[in-house]
Every structure is written in C-alpha cells, then in structure tokens.
Amino acid sequence: MSIADNIKRLKKETDPIKVTLLAVSKTKPVEEVREAYDAGQRLFGENMVQELVEKQEHLPKDIQWHIIGHLQTNKVKYIAPFISMIQSVDSLKLLQEINKHAEKNNRVIDYLLQIYIADEETKFGLGFDEAIELLRSEELATLKHIRIRGLMGIATNTENEKQIKDEFYELKTFFDGIKQSYFRKDKTFDTLSMGMSSDYKLAIEQGSNMVRLGSTIFGSRVIKHWKNN
Numbered sequence: 001m002s003i004a005d006n007i008k009r010l011k012k013e014t015d016p017i018k019v020t021l022l023a024v025s026k027t028k029p030v031e032e033v034r035e036a037y038d039a040g041q042r043l044f045g046e047n048m049v050q051e052l053v054e055k056q057e058h059l060p061k062d063i064q065w066h067i068i069g070h071l072q073t074n075k076v077k078y079i080a081p082f083i084s085m086i087q088s089v090d091s092l093k094l095l096q097e098i099n100k101h102a103e104k105n106n107r108v109i110d111y112l113l114q115i116y117i118a119d120e121e122t123k124f125g126l127g128f129d130e131a132i133e134l135l136r137s138e139e140l141a142t143l144k145h146i147r148i149r150g151l152m153g154i155a156t157n158t159e160n161e162k163q164i165k166d167e168f169y170e171l172k173t174f175f176d177g178i179k180q181s182y183f184r185k186d187k188t189f190d191t192l193s194m195g196m197s198s199d200y201k202l203a204i205e206q207g208s209n210m211v212r213l214g215s216t217i218f219g220s221r222v223i224k225h226w227k228n229n
C-alpha cells in the first residue's frame, strides 16, 4: 500500500471516533512527507530538532509540526518560531526555556507533559508524583507563553497486551484525575497522546485521542545512527 493509501485508511479509522492522527515522519525524506501531505495529512511528528528544522524549510507552511522526542533546552530556540506542539516536556527547566523563546517569538507554544508509564529504564518522562508537583509549582503559573494541552505516554515495547493495556489504562485514569483537579474549566486540556504503530488499537480502546504512527504510514525505518566502530 502507498503512503497515501495508508493515510486514507487510517483517517477512516480514526476520524469518526475523533482520534487525531499524528504522522511520525522521523528518518523519512521530504518527498515521503509531501506524499502524506498531498493525501490530506497536516500533523507530523519528528524527534530530532535538526532533522525537523531542515524538513520544515522544504515543506508547506500549513503543516503542524510536533516534537515527540526528548528535547534539550539548548535546542528550543531553533523550533520556537514554528513548532505547533511539544509533546515531550519532562521538566520545569525545559518549560522555562520554551516560555522564554515563545515570548521572543511573540507566541504561545502548546505542550504535553510526557508521563513515564513503561516498565523500561530508557524511556523519558515524569512520574505521576513529579507531574503533579510540576503542575502545582508557583513558577509554572508565571509562564504565560506556554499552554498545556494534555499528556503523552509511551507503553512498554512488549508482546504482552495485558501489560500495554494496563499502562494505557493508568495513564488515562491519571489524565482524567488531572483534568478534574486542575483543568475542570479549561477546555484546552484535551489531548491524551498514546499509541504507536504496534499498540495504537489498544491505546484507543483505553481512551487515547491522539495516536502517533510512523511505520504503519511510511513503512519500517532503517536504523540511521548505527554505530559501526
């Protein structure tokens, strides 16, 4: 199936149930992003700042770009002029930096807090307690050029469906609790980003409203950063 076919098939699956489709185009060339764009896709996710900056220069300006990978504070300035959402926020320090550069660009930048749900040590993100601490901090309330839109999580990379389901269930429960406690009157706290190619159906079952799909759309990725010495 072509990229366009994949986009159309996935949109048919997600549009009617109001799940937003983020096309993860990391490692994929501009021409393939363009193909998805021509099929109607406007939301794209990347995990490397330099790759994102280079691609966006060559692609239509109405694309909404999301950063989904760990973001270093010293890279924020490169994406602040155009980024639509930062899904991988995991510290107050990063938010302060995003706020600073958003202000310089005279805009407000949307973000998700990345919550750690996987049973793996390599995954970035905040624990439930750390997320609450951040949301309660007085410092956060002073940052006027950022806007929280919800939460993001990555499940464990496992064949064990029960475990994946449990992790998504926990994040959905946490999301609902946070919404109730801190954002009851705030309609813009509305995004729960969970689910990738291997587990997006489980994520949707558990209440995700944004899925981040790469290989299901573009085919499998070649490992680019192979260490050969």
Ligand SMILES: *Cc1c(COP(=O)(O)O)cnc(C)c1O
Pocket: 024, 026, 047, 068, 069, 154, 195, 196, 197, 198, 212, 213, 214, 215, 216
């Ligand atoms: C790469 C990536 C995805 C997409 O992965 P696929 O398995 O190709 O769908 C989604 N979310 C994050 C955070 C990623 O890094």
